[in-house]
Amino acid sequence: MNDPAIQARGVHRVFGKGRKQVIALSDVDLTVADGEFVSLIGPSGCGKSTLLRLVADLDASTSGEITVFGKTARQARIDQEYGIAFQQSGLLPWRTVAGNIELPLKLHGVNADERRRRVAELLELVGLSDFAKSHPDQLSGGMQQRVAIARALAESPRLLLMDEPFGALDEITRERMQNELVRICAETGAAVLFVTHSIPEAVFLSDRVVVMSPRPGRITGIVDVRADGMVPAHDRSAGARDEEGFFRAVGEVRSLLHGTPETAVTARGVDTR
Amino acid sequence: MTTVAEVSPAKDTRARLPIADVRWSTVLAPLVVGVLALAAWEWLVASFDIEPFVLPAPSAIWEQITLNADSIVRGASVTGRNALIGTLFGAVIGVGGAMLAGTFRFLDQMAAPVVAALAVIPIVALAPVLYSMYGAAVDTGRIIVAGLSVSIPVYLNTLRGLRQVRAVHRDLMTAYAAGPFQVIRSVTLPTATPYVFTGLRVASSLAVIAALIAEYFGGPIGGLGKSITSSAASSNYPLAWAYVTGAIVLGLLFYVVTLLVELWFSRHHRPAAG
Ligand SMILES: Nc1ncnc2c1ncn2[C@@H]1O[C@H](COP(=O)(O)OP(=O)(O)OP(=O)(O)O)[C@@H](O)[C@H]1O
Ligand SMILES: [Mg+2]
Numbered sequence: 135m136n137d138p139a140i141q142a143r144g145v146h147r148v149f150g151k152g153r154k155q156v157i158a159l160s161d162v163d164l165t166v167a168d169g170e171f172v173s174l175i176g177p178s179g180c181g182k183s184t185l186l187r188l189v190a191d192l193d194a195s196t197s198g199e200i201t202v203f204g205k206t207a208r209q210a211r212i213d214q215e216y217g218i219a220f221q222q223s224g225l226l227p228w229r230t231v232a233g234n235i236e237l238p239l240k241l242h243g244v245n246a247d248e249r250r251r252r253v254a255e256l257l258e259l260v261g262l263s264d265f266a267k268s269h270p271d272q273l274s275g276g277m278q279q280r281v282a283i284a285r286a287l288a289e290s291p292r293l294l295l296m297d298e299p300f301g302a303l304d305e306i307t308r309e310r311m312q313n314e315l316v317r318i319c320a321e322t323g324a325a326v327l328f329v330t331h332s333i334p335e336a337v338f339l340s341d342r343v344v345v346m347s348p349r350p351g352r353i354t355g356i357v358d359v360r361a362d363g364m365v366p367a368h369d370r371s372a373g374a375r376d377e378e379g380f381f382r383a384v385g386e387v388r389s390l391l392h393g394t395p396e397t398a399v400t401a402r403g404v405d406t407r
Numbered sequence: 408m409t410t411v412a413e414v415s416p417a418k419d420t421r422a423r424l425p426i427a428d429v430r431w432s433t434v435l436a437p438l439v440v441g442v443l444a445l446a447a448w449e450w451l452v453a454s455f456d457i458e459p460f461v462l463p464a465p466s467a468i469w470e471q472i473t474l475n476a477d478s479i480v481r482g483a484s485v486t487g488r489n490a491l492i493g494t495l496f497g498a499v500i501g502v503g504g505a506m507l508a509g510t511f512r513f514l515d516q517m518a519a520p521v522v523a524a525l526a527v528i529p530i531v532a533l534a535p536v537l538y539s540m541y542g543a544a545v546d547t548g549r550i551i552v553a554g555l556s557v558s559i560p561v562y563l564n565t566l567r568g569l570r571q572v573r574a575v576h577r578d579l580m581t582a583y584a585a586g587p588f589q590v591i592r593s594v595t596l597p598t599a600t601p602y603v604f605t606g607l608r609v610a611s612s613l614a615v616i617a618a619l620i621a622e623y624f625g626g627p628i629g630g631l632g633k634s635i636t637s638s639a640a641s642s643n644y645p646l647a648w649a650y651v652t653g654a655i656v657l658g659l660l661f662y663v664v665t666l667l668v669e670l671w672f673s674r675h676h677r678p679a680a681g
Pocket of ligand 2: 221
């Protein structure tokens with residue numbers, strides 16, 4: 135069996151000292167298997183971004199251990215084991231769209247021909263081929279976010295870390311990007327740690343949905359979308375959004391989020407068993 | 408995959424200066440004010456019989472300008488050359504210094520009092536000292552004075568620019584495990600570039616002023632500053648004013664050129680939404 139993509143054990147992250155102390159994460163245990171799609175969902179301030187940043191080694195945990203593909207988070211970052219997309223697109227405004235996408239390739243010494251080929255491929259993927267020479271300030275927020283996603287995919291990483299990448303998108307583009315992401319994951323077999331505020335998005339995309347709660351940030355429950363025949367074989371075709379199992383999983387995530395018994399908040403009139 | 412949302416015609420992505428946004432009224436208004444002021448000035452001098460050593464009429468100044476156009480242009484090129492060389496040197500010193508100070512905190516702290524001192528004393532005051540150091544027959548002293556005047560605002564602005572790197576960009580470079588030089592090249596310098604040119608725009612007028620005033624304290628003749636003092640000394644006030652006009656045009660030229668360069672380099676730096 136392969137090393138899991140992410141393994142977090144007893145992770146704490148405390149910001150500040152004394153009375154201003156904020157416990158952003160408290161005793162977090164989480165395993166993301168190779169090729170698995172896991173979403174983090176929870177109210178604002180529950181530590182989703184913090185957990186993602188710890189995995190990305192952009193921040194260090196106060197205690198606990200995080201491994202990525204069996205390596206320390208730091209080693210995994212140095213070995214470029216993951217691609218990352220932030221809450222803000224974080225594009226470099228002085229570079230063109232193509233220049234932004236090729237940045238990681240360039241930094242890692244990929245030659246010009248190979249870069250051009252890969253950039254064309256990625257632009258096609260996110261539907262921005264006509265905008266290769268545009269600058270970010272000439273694109274809409276959603277288009278910028280798609281460039282950022284293309285950039286995260288540039289080196290075909292085995293692990294994708296995504297912090298609300300679709301937060302700025304309209305509903306239509308969002309659904310299209312979700313379908314794209316599902317397809318990309320199926321093609322590349324990449325594991326994904328995906329932060330979102332949308333319950334349907336989390337359920338549609340994920341194999342498992344991790345529900346978190348704030349103060350202190352911790353995991354309150356994990357909904358295994360594949361299990362219990364909730365979504366048979368976890369079908370992620372666009373039609374899956376209308377399946378009964380989909381709504382049952384949505385209901386389960388929702389009740390975990392609100393901390394109420396599952397039966398009390400049946401999702402949108404869908405029958406529970 | 409099908410592209411749905413963006414069938415909009417491929418946008419004109421050629422780089423453009425934001426100059427096109429300037430409306431006519433913003434150009435016309437100051438022109439009208441200028442012309443009116445000149446007319447009032449002319450009328451004032453004529454109707455109150457003001458002596459030329461107090462204030463010569465615009466017409467008299469213009470006459471001197473046309474008569475001495477050659478000499479004015481020659482003077483402007485001498486002063487302008489000093490200012491230009493000084494600007495280039497000063498910019499290199501300012502940017503280089505700021506990069507060092509931005510990298511090593513202790514250098515920044517060491518330089519802070521010196522920079523503060525240089526920022527408040529008029530650097531032209533150094534001109535006589537420099538003349539005696541380098542000899543009064545060469546322009547070196549003037550170039551140094553202009554260069555020093557330029558280096559301070561360029562240094563301060565560049566240093567500020569180097570500190571504007573956005574957290575998300577820093578995170579991105581960390582995620583890419585980029586080396587220190589890669590970070591400087593890909594993120595830090597491009598972030599600072601518009602600030603460098605803002606500093607240069609501010610400094611460019613200072614360079615002309617410094618190069619001009621430095622001539623008042625001696626040194627070789629030929630520049631506008633020297634011509635202003637010598638025409639004033641020989642009581643040819645309209646001619647002195649003609650040279651002053653040349654100096655104004657020279658300063659404007661420096662300003663406009665650096666402004667265009669600044670606009671060009673910051674054309675994409677409007678922070679992108681999201
Ligand atoms: N650098 C920091 N310094 C101090 N406190 C921080 C820092 N980063 C995060 N926190 C705190 O940690 C907690 C969790 O923050 P985090 O950004 O992980 O939340 P989140 O779940 O991503 O929220 P959102 O959904 O709004 O993005 C918050 O209370 C926040 O104030
Ligand atoms: Mg967040």
